[in-house]
Amino acid sequence: MTTDLRGAADQQRTEQLRATLTTEFEAQTARLTELTADTGDPGEAHTQAALIAATRQSLAQIGDALRRLAEGSYGICERCDAPIPAERLEILPHARFCVPCQQKQG
Structure with missing residues (x-):
């Protein structure tokens, strides 16, 4: 019985983590869409490029974590x-x- 409860708790924790990562992935995707919109301000180009690169890196890290969750190698x-x-x-x-x-x- 204890093993069943522990397994259920682990599964719930995994589902919570998957939901959190998925929500963060969606938020970062929306941020990337906003950042890649042309602002027309050449003075902001360098800052915007850095933000885009950081957001893409974050998306890649979250995507990799979701993949590891699906494969069972997360953690x-x-x-x-x-x-x-x-x-x-x-x-x-x-x-x-x-x-x-x-x-x-x-």
Whole structure:
């Protein structure tokens, strides 16, 4: 019975995470659409290009996290295969590495 409850809790947590990531993906997509609209102000071009690049990177990270969720590899460090602590994933839901491996990554 305890295993069933734990499994249900894990499934609920996964569904919540998927919903959060999906919502963030949609928000970032809308932001990218706004950013890529031509403002006509050449002075803003550099800042706008940086914002577009950051938004695209965020979209890629969220998309990768959603893919890992679908594959069942979410929450596992891509370098050492150790579980990534839940606290880290709460702060950085698209984390690909545990803290020690991230520090080695640079």
